[in-house]
Amino acid sequence: MAAAPGTAPRTRGRPRSDLRIALLFIAPASVGYVAFYLMPALRGLWFSFTDQNLIGTGDFIGTANYERMFGDDLFWNALWVTVQYVLINIGVQMVLAIAVAVLLHRLTRSVVIRGIVLLPYLVANVVVALVWFWMSDYSIGIVNVVLEEIGLDRVAFFGNPATAIATIALINVWRFLGYTALLLFAGLQMIPQQYYEAAALDGASEWRMFWRITLPLLRPVLALVLVISVVGSFQIFDTVAVTTEGGPVNATRVIYYYIYQQAFERFDLGYASAIAVFLVVLLAGIAYFQLKIMRSDRSDLA
Amino acid sequence: MSTTHLVDVEPTSSDRPNGEPTPRARRRPSWGRVLAWAVLIAVMIVTLFPFYWMLRTALSNNNALYADPGSLLPVDPTWGGFRRVFGLASAEEAAAEGGTTGSIHFWLYLRNSVIVATVITAGQVLFSSMAAYAFARLHWKGRDTVFFLFLTALMIPPIFVQLPNFILIRDLGLLNTLAGVILPFFFMTPFAVFFMRQFLLGIPREIEEAAMIDGAGHGRIFFGVLLPMSSTPLVTLSLLTYITAWGEYFWPLLVGRADEARVLTVALGVFRAQTPQTGPDWAGLMAGALIAALPVLILFVVFGRRFVQNLGYSGIK
Numbered sequence: 001m002a003a004a005p006g007t008a009p010r011t012r013g014r015p016r017s018d019l020r021i022a023l024l025f026i027a028p029a030s031v032g033y034v035a036f037y038l039m040p041a042l043r044g045l046w047f048s049f050t051d052q053n054l055i056g057t058g059d060f061i062g063t064a065n066y067e068r069m070f071g072d073d074l075f076w077n078a079l080w081v082t083v084q085y086v087l088i089n090i091g092v093q094m095v096l097a098i099a100v101a102v103l104l105h106r107l108t109r110s111v112v113i114r115g116i117v118l119l120p121y122l123v124a125n126v127v128v129a130l131v132w133f134w135m136s137d138y139s140i141g142i143v144n145v146v147l148e149e150i151g152l153d154r155v156a157f158f159g160n161p162a163t164a165i166a167t168i169a170l171i172n173v174w175r176f177l178g179y180t181a182l183l184l185f186a187g188l189q190m191i192p193q194q195y196y197e198a199a200a201l202d203g204a205s206e207w208r209m210f211w212r213i214t215l216p217l218l219r220p221v222l223a224l225v226l227v228i229s230v231v232g233s234f235q236i237f238d239t240v241a242v243t244t245e246g247g248p249v250n251a252t253r254v255i256y257y258y259i260y261q262q263a264f265e266r267f268d269l270g271y272a273s274a275i276a277v278f279l280v281v282l283l284a285g286i287a288y289f290q291l292k293i294m295r296s297d298r299s300d301l302a
Numbered sequence: 303m304s305t306t307h308l309v310d311v312e313p314t315s316s317d318r319p320n321g322e323p324t325p326r327a328r329r330r331p332s333w334g335r336v337l338a339w340a341v342l343i344a345v346m347i348v349t350l351f352p353f354y355w356m357l358r359t360a361l362s363n364n365n366a367l368y369a370d371p372g373s374l375l376p377v378d379p380t381w382g383g384f385r386r387v388f389g390l391a392s393a394e395e396a397a398a399e400g401g402t403t404g405s406i407h408f409w410l411y412l413r414n415s416v417i418v419a420t421v422i423t424a425g426q427v428l429f430s431s432m433a434a435y436a437f438a439r440l441h442w443k444g445r446d447t448v449f450f451l452f453l454t455a456l457m458i459p460p461i462f463v464q465l466p467n468f469i470l471i472r473d474l475g476l477l478n479t480l481a482g483v484i485l486p487f488f489f490m491t492p493f494a495v496f497f498m499r500q501f502l503l504g505i506p507r508e509i510e511e512a513a514m515i516d517g518a519g520h521g522r523i524f525f526g527v528l529l530p531m532s533s534t535p536l537v538t539l540s541l542l543t544y545i546t547a548w549g550e551y552f553w554p555l556l557v558g559r560a561d562e563a564r565v566l567t568v569a570l571g572v573f574r575a576q577t578p579q580t581g582p583d584w585a586g587l588m589a590g591a592l593i594a595a596l597p598v599l600i601l602f603v604v605f606g607r608r609f610v611q612n613l614g615y616s617g618i619k
Contacts, residue, residue, distance in 0.1 A: 018440035021520045025440070026448070028425075029433035032489020037455040040466035047466060054468075103342045107335070114610045115602070116346050119353065122598045124549030126567040127591045130574060131352045134359065134584050140371035142355060149372070178349065182613045206334070235459050238551040242571045256461055256552075263465055264556065276462040284457055 047273035054267040065274035075275060077250050078258035081165055085254060086233045088169035094226060096177055101184035102214065106206070114185070117178035125175065125238035132171045133158065133243045158244050161251035168239050168252060180225060187221030188214065223294035227287050234283055255279060353595075360384065360589035365400035367584055383589035402576065402583040407561065408593060411569040416597070418483050418554070418565055419547040425488040427540050431532070433490060434498030435524050439510065449499075456492040460552070468556050478560035487547060494539055501535040502528065537605050538612040548598050566594040 048065055052058030069075050104114060120128065136143045136157040144154045157167040191213065199209050215222075237256040240246060246253035246261070253261075255275065263272035359367065363378035370377045382399040385391040387408045396402065436442075437449045467486050476482035505528065513523050529536070551567040558564055564572075570590055577583050602609070 017442055018436075018520070019442040022436040022440040022442040022445070025436035025520070025524070026433045028429040029452075029490035029495060032429065032486075033452060033455065033492075035470070036467055036486040036489070037458070037463055037492075038451075040463035040470065041455075041458060043466035043469075044462050052469075054472075100342070100345055103338055103345075107338055107342060111607055111610050113342070113346070115606050117349060118610060118613075119349060119599070119602075122545055122602050123595045124551065124567050126549070126551050126570050127595050128352075130570060130587055130591050131356055133574075134588065135352060135355060137584075140368055140584075142372065145372040174348070174352075177345075179613075182610070186613060231457070231459070235461070237461075238567075241551070241555070242574050256459075259461055259465075260552075263468075269465055269469070273462075273465055276459070276465060279459050280462050283459055287457060 044273050044276060047270050048277045050270045052269040052273070054264070054269060058270050061270070065271045068271060069274050069278065074250065074253070074258065078253050078255045081251065081253060082234060082236065082255040085165050085169050085236055086230060088166050089172055089233050089236075090226070090230055092170065093173045093177055093180055093229065096173065097180035097184055097225075098222075100177065100181035101188055102210065104181065104185050105188040114182060118182055119178065120175045121179040123175070125172075126242050128171060128175045129239040129242045132167075132174070136167065159248060161248050164244055164248060164251045165254075168236070168243070171239060172233075172236065176229070180229060183225050184218065184221060187218050187225075190221075191217045219294065223291060226294070227290050230290065231283050231287055234279070234286075356588045356592050356595070359584055360592050362585050363399050364583055364585040365398075368581075380585075383583075383585035384593075386583070386586045387589045387593065399585070400581060400583065401586045402573070406569070406573060406586075406590070408566070408569065408590060410561065411564050411566045412593060412597075414480060414483075414558075414562075414564060415548060415566040415594075417480055419544050421484050422487045422547040423540050423543045425484075426491060426494055426543050427536065429488075430490045430494035430539075431498045431529065431536070432524070433495050434502055435520075435528065437495065438499045438502035439528075440520070452490075452492050452495055454492075456496065464553055464556065467553075471557050477557055478563045480558070480563050482557040483554045483563055483565065486553065487550075491543075494543065497539055498532070498535065501532060505531060534608050534612055537608050541601060541605055541609045544601060545598055566590075570594055 050058030138156045244252040259272045262268045360383045361376035363380045366378035386401045471482045554565045
């Protein structure tokens with residue numbers, strides 16, 4: 001990450017190694033890091049090679065969990081459902097977020113408006129899920145009432161395997177749109193205003209400026225926000241857990257929910273850990289690949 | 303793949319702000335600007351409507367909802383939903399309004415949520431800031447390696463470590479205690495360390511050096527000089543941490559199912575699962591959802607301005 005900062009000239013005359021005081025300062029955080037990140041990561045890796053359950057301890061069983069995983073149709077289904085979710089969620093969310101960010105940037109400096117746009121992000125996933133679950137209720141949800149009012153058919157948003165995962169993806173677009181838009185908005189603010197002024201003098205249209213100035217200069221920020229969003233999106237769980245619980249007929253059994261079920265409904269922590277290891281590798285790969293193709297480390301502003 | 307996707311779809315949404323770009327032309331409203339405002343207002347309406355609908359439903363009589371599902375105002379207004387959620391309604395009263403008759407203790411869950419989110423925020427922000435100071439300002443061997451190790455944790459999906467963490471909390475005998483719900487988030491998150499380090503790096507060195515010449519030690523410099531200067535990022539980070547802790551569902555679902563350690567998110571999940579498939583207690587559910595949403599919304603009204611202005615810092619830099 002950011003190259004060794006703070007290597008500025010040292011205060012003269014001091015024999016400088018702050019090791020002891022530094023250890024003091026990082027001690028509490030290190031306890032947390034070792035106990036709840038480092039150790040469990042190693043332990044999780046170990047679990048994936050055992051038949052660990054919820055109550056006792058497990059025995060080493062080699063790569064049996066992984067072999068089982070590759071032959072498990074429900075696992076592949078979960079992966080596929082998750083990918084569908086991510087594509088819909090991220091596709092819609094990023095396009096809308098860029099649009100909202102640009103609108104905010106070009107129209108207003110109002111903090112209140114930005115605050116309003118951010119509101120859904122403040123609400124817990126569970127609350128968001130329940131509100132939309134209610135609003136999309138087949139018989140008396142307001143969305144279906146309106147659909148019928150304007151002459152369309154009612155939709156069983158959560159009850160139909162064809163629409164369930166898209167519904168969940170769009171609900172979470174609602175929750176994260178404002179947050180993503182404000183992150184991009186912050187990126188837009190870093191673009192020097194003179195570029196727009198110069199372009200305007202040359203008679204460039206707003207449309208052209210968007211493509212020639214905004215998007216290229218926003219790219220590093222966009223790449224980072226995209227990576228964070230995609231990695232986060234793969235971890236969809238809450239919405240599924242309180243609405244469809246994986247149904248109807250596996251249509252929303254996302255990978256996180258599948259891991260959860262293996263661990264806490266089937267008590268098969270070993271197998272659940274193997275899938276989690278797979279998820280770690282997958283997400284690291286996706287993040288690496290995305291940053292690579294979007295060359296986020298090189299800014300056109302430099 | 304996302305790149306091409308963006309490129310394909312973007313036109314429709316972004317050629318709307320086709321107003322005049324330069325500040326000097328801003329005074330003259332154009333069709334492009336009017337259209338752009340219309341879109342922005344539409345976004346705000348879609349953003350706000352579900353909040354209103356929560357309130358409208360929570361204040362309705364659950365039985366009456368079925369008769370008039372499209373009413374914009376509460377149907378047959380009543381406090382019944384809130385009374386049920388707080389366990390104030392008698393069984394007959396609840397039944398009369400078509401509400402759940404099970405006992406729900408939202409006071410307890412609300413208290414639990416407040417304790418959990420507050421303790422996590424206090425611990426995490428303090429300890430992460432201290433670590434950030436060591437990473438940003440102190441010179442010691444291995445600093446960058448340790449920092450890199452901290453950062454890699456950022457890329458790990460939580461579920462991977464939470465499975466073993468469950469076993470750890472079980473072995474510590476902390477299942478179904480608030481301590482068990484709090485502990486994994488109490489000491490640090492990689493994000494919080496990263497965030498504070500980034501801010502501390504930006505503070506001019508001269509300030510510390512001046513304090514040092516005055517004989518201040520690192521403790522004094524950190525607590526007496528740097529932290530007070532960092533109030534804006536501290537508010538931003540604290541609010542972000544609070545929002546996350548308050549909304550966390552997965553971990554408390556694993557270790558805090560019992561009543562005494564149940565937080566609001568888990569309670570809502572249970573409430574929803576218990577409500578019958580036919581004729582759910584929507585009014586009660588929305589009353590509960592509103593209670594779960596309100597505290598953070600209030601915090602946001604109080605601290606929101608600085609938070610909104612500094613969000614870019616948090617998410618990206």
